[in-house]
Amino acid sequence: DAGVIQSPRHEVTEMGQEVTLRCKPISGHNSLFWYRQTMMRGLELLIYFNNNVPIDDSGMPEDRFSAKMPNASFSTLKIQPSEPRDSAVYFCASSLMSFNSPLHFGNGTRLTVT
Amino acid sequence: EDKVVQSPLSLVVHEGDTVTLNCSYEVTNFRSLLWYKQEKKAPTFLFMLTSSGIEKKSGRLSSILDKKELFSILNITATQTGDSAIYLCAHPPGGGSQGNLIFGKGTKLSVKP
Numbered sequence: 001d002a003g004v005i006q007s008p009r010h011e012v013t014e015m016g017q018e019v020t021l022r023c024k025p026i027s028g029h030n031s032l033f034w035y036r037q038t039m040m041r042g043l044e045l046l047i048y049f050n051n052n053v054p055i056d057d058s059g060m061p062e063d064r065f066s067a068k069m070p071n072a073s074f075s076t077l078k079i080q081p082s083e084p085r086d087s088a089v090y091f092c093a094s095s096l097m098s099f100n101s102p103l104h105f106g107n108g109t110r111l112t113v114t
Numbered sequence: 115e116d117k118v119v120q121s122p123l124s125l126v127v128h129e130g131d132t133v134t135l136n137c138s139y140e141v142t143n144f145r146s147l148l149w150y151k152q153e154k155k156a157p158t159f160l161f162m163l164t165s166s167g168i169e170k171k172s173g174r175l176s177s178i179l180d181k182k183e184l185f186s187i188l189n190i191t192a193t194q195t196g197d198s199a200i201y202l203c204a205h206p207p208g209g210g211s212q213g214n215l216i217f218g219k220g221t222k223l224s225v226k227p
Contacts, residue, residue, distance in 0.1 A: 004156075033214070043215075043217040045216075103159065105157050
């Protein structure tokens with residue numbers, strides 16, 4: 001089991017640039033979650049998908065953020081245009097869509113926007 | 115509004131000490147409370163608690179839930195330097211999916227040799 005795979009591990013970009021973060025969930029998991037972690041706010045859910053369908057995107061900060069899940073094995077989180085306040089660690093996590101199934105997190109993408 | 119509050123925010127102990135981490139919560143439709151350990155990278159799952167008074171145990175770590183008083187504790191006995199991490203408490207708001215979680219800010223535990 002390769003676990004949840006995220007790329008890139010680190011991303012440094014300038015304000016105004018487009019950033020795309022990628023995630024491959026654990027095979028067989030049918031729920032996928034994007035979280036953001038900062039010192040000030042801790043871990044916050046941005047959006048999650050069940051069976052590739054976005055269920056709740058109320059955590060997405062604003063229209064600059066968008067997420068897609070074109071198939072069961074791939075998801076992207078895009079920020080366009082990026083701003084310095086977007087700097088954070090972005091985690092992708094997956095699980096089975098059942099009550100007793102815990103989240104499995106990827107190692108995160110550390111985003112720095114200058 | 116559902117929320118999770120952890121205390122202390124940080125803790126420094128020496129190897130061999132026993133520590134207790136606290137998590138209090140407010141939730142409209144309780145289903146479960148979860149503990150995660152975050153070292154340098156990804157949070158990893160420790161425990162899921164659903165019933166009051168039943169202790170979950172894994173090695174030197176144990177956790178228990180009090181649904182009446184709305185809190186949970188995580189105990190670590192005979193701490194080791196490898197226990198140094200951020201310990202996160204979380205619950206699914208409104209009885210939602212186990213992955214749609216509200217996390218506390220965490221307790222940063224540092225174990226000194």
